[in-house]
Amino acid sequence: MPFDLLIVDDSAAIRKILQRVLLKAEMPIGNIHEAGDGVEALAVLKANKINFVLSDINMPNMDGLQLLSRIRANDEWKSIPVILITTEGSQTKVLEAAHMGATGYVRKPFTPEQINNVLAGLTGANANG
């Protein structure tokens, strides 16, 4: 079954790079949705069935941790794996994200292999795309 993903980042450059990484991965990827912040992400989640969320933390309007909190508080979405991809590397933020229910954490700069490995760990797919 292909997985539908949601990429949440205020940088269109990062959304493009992640799209390219995901499409090259040997994983059954279905639709890739995009959102520029947490508010847009919630709208996408309401309108679509999403299997995984990849989200930045520092974004305008609603940041990644606020989005994570909203996802975990919603009965329909609370089991969706959320991977945070961010320059934010402070131990406090990492622990806060883990405490709030983040499924994984990838620091920018990242290699395609790091993204693939995290997703492959969740899907059981071959990460070597």
Place this chain on the structure above:
Amino acid sequence: MEEIIDTATIVMMVRHATREVLSTMLDLETDSAEPYAESIPPPNSEGVVSFVGLTGERWAGTGCLRSSSVSACHLASRFLMAEYDSVNDDVLDAFAELTNMIIGNLKNDIEQRLGPTGLSIPTVIHGKNFSTRSLKREEWIVVPFHCGTDLLEIRMCLQQRESNTPIVRYGERQEFILSA
């Protein structure tokens, strides 16, 4: 917790963060040139400049990336794996994200010395014949990097805030003078 970072340490941190981001995201090796201090910004710039504000408990500052338009296109082309021969939204977005990553990684190093640090959303500017200046008179540490034929400058300014300043500022105010 230490409360002072000397210039040599800042330069070392800038070099480490910049090399890590450029080699990982752009597969680009760089040579860093001799750093220098600058208190008067260069007049009549051309190219792309981006700023990110940094703020800590007792200090605030700004990180800045600067390059020519041609170099910004080269960097964006490698970053996004597409060809850009003129500055457009993609190039500006890529430049802003590079700023976010480089100064964001630098912030992670600075936090080890100065404690929790906030980072603003990047602002990116492109144009010809423009100048930038901070409303405060301050000294910038400039660390140039040669990436092949391209030159990328990373500029940092960190200052202690007045001890009784009650407000939290997310970056210094910048004044931009644009002329035709």
